[in-house]
Amino acid sequence: MRHRSLLILTTVLTTGALTLTACGSRDDDTKSSGGGDTQTVVIGVDAPLTGDLSALGLGIKNSADLAAKTANADKTVPGIKFEIQALDDQAQPSVGQQNAQKFIGNDDLLGVVGPLNSGVAQSMQKPFTDAKLTQVSPANTGTELTQGNNWKTGDKKRPYAAYFRTATTDAIQGAFAANYLFKNAKVKDVYLIDDQKPYGAGLAASFKATFTELGGKIVGTDHINPDDRDFNSVVTKVKSSGAKAVYYGGEYPAGAPLSQQLKDSVKIPLMGGDGMYSADFIKLNKKAEGDIATSVGKPVEELDSAKKFIADYKTAGYKDAYEAYGGGTYDAAWSIIEAVKAVVADNDGKLPDDARAKVLEAMAKVSFEGVTGPVSFDEYGDTTNTLMTAYQVTDGKWTSKLSEAVK
């Protein structure tokens, strides 16, 4: 029996080991070099720079970098030079928390932009709030991040004072999606699928709430594992349920094959949230035509306020596109820059000793015209800009269909 018990033991051990070892970290530090009488302020960037979601993550990194460079070139804050420290969180909460500790350990660092994933944000909020270090996410839509776990019952309570975001919440996004699907696309029977992550499950839940309220019918519900690529068993269930569309709470790496397998078997569209709104979704999915996604803000290409951002991004010559969160990231980084500016102006043009606490205080009062529109934060740290847009894949491209501010 020695063989068999060894076999079982090693299976268990290695499964655990392989899961754990997936959490290394790759740094992408930029060296800080203070010189002369200018002071250096580092803005941390946390996003998945490798792996499935790196298309979105690299867009975030580059857009934050662009904000810092623009502030330096325009001398937005006299006497202050901004630098970016970008860390890769691999979309994993455990890595995100390690990164948070690294950011906190860097004394020149006064604010962090990111992360992309709501699940990662959950692991970073507490250390940042304890360290009074401001964090602004351009992409987290999990409602509980700013409004506490009981927001559904109307009992809103801000859990972490150092957390802000330029993205709207899933409560708003799900409601907007349900409205669009029911009223504009006129779909009444929907099959609901999510990937069991905080983002996907939250979005699916808020979609369901509004959709049933409007009179739509959820004809079936299922969950998938986001690391799988074969969803045919679920698709077969969708087919026999008679659904006219599938709403998917999740991200494009699993969303793309799900959509394709859906079209292979039953010709109905897949609708998702901002996690699906990526060019890679279409690249990985040969049958994306007709799929719908919602995303926060307006397409930056259609905003006058974003023209300069797009032109600058192009001039800077980044290898990767700014993707869905480019504009929001720029605004998130800029809000930190504005806060630093206010703090420095209050302190005779120099950084105070308790700069982190002062920047955090200043964040509540930040208000400026950003890439995505007016930027300011409410008492929960949420953006006051609730503009949402629905996109549909037409001729192999995401095309915007409807933009609306949601109340």
Place this chain on the structure above:
Amino acid sequence: MNELPQQLANGLILGAMYGLIAIGYTMVYGIIQLINFAHGEIFMIGGFGALTVYLGLPSGLSLLAAIPLMIAGGVICSVAVSVAAERFAYRPLRSAPRLAPLITAIGLSLALQQAIWMWYPDATKDRSFPQFKGEAIDIFGANIQRGDLFVLIAAPLCMLALGLFVSKTRAGRGMQATSQDPDTAKLMGINTDRIIVMAFAIGAAFAAVAAVAYGLKNGQIGFRMGFIMGLKAFTAAVLGGIGNIYGAMLGGVVLGVAEALATGYMSDVPGMELFGGGAWKDVWAFVLLILVLLIRPQGLLGERVADRA
């Protein structure tokens, strides 16, 4: 609409893919009692090898004509890496305690993943893989995608070839002898080192075929795809009786069908509404594994062999 034929087909296609990968685990384990955890990565490398060949071909070539070349490319890459791994990572440790090569295998698995991540162009995210155009084909009430036909044809052919090889050829019989008793086999003049390399190579070639099937089916491959598929294939090998090649294929198909049926029907069982669907399919697949191992500890087709001294 009756879902059953479709769910069975879904399970069969997935299971055939598990089975092809499981061959590699089972052959290596059968001969040197090593669980080659890097095998999932050998599978992944086969996929990237095939994609490389496809990208290098003239764009006018039809996919059907390209497939033999893609398989060849995938097989060459997989076999080369697998044989090199055997030579440099496992052979030096052959007389070491059994845990040492196992840990080496895990290290190798990570190293291979990271190597692809780092050096294959654009592999930090999923890469798109060519697929057949055209509608699904209806067979016995189940829709079969054109890409899925590949694995349904390739898997039985591969099994047939392997069965003939093992039972009819000299090398195949040498393999059986080595697996039964390596020391005696060596005394009888069998070059066991060569047999072991052969087992690694055959397993890698089958994994490469499975990787082409995976790409054609899902339209994308990525550097992490070997992890889950490898784990499932290993499960299939244990389920079917590790060390038995037919058991590996049977285990794969049983596992795939079990997953599909758990997704499709478990939530219809009264009292099980919460435990059905795609989220629980892996749980049910492993419950099945545990049940089978409780009743038949040697696996479905495994033989009860005396422990070696």
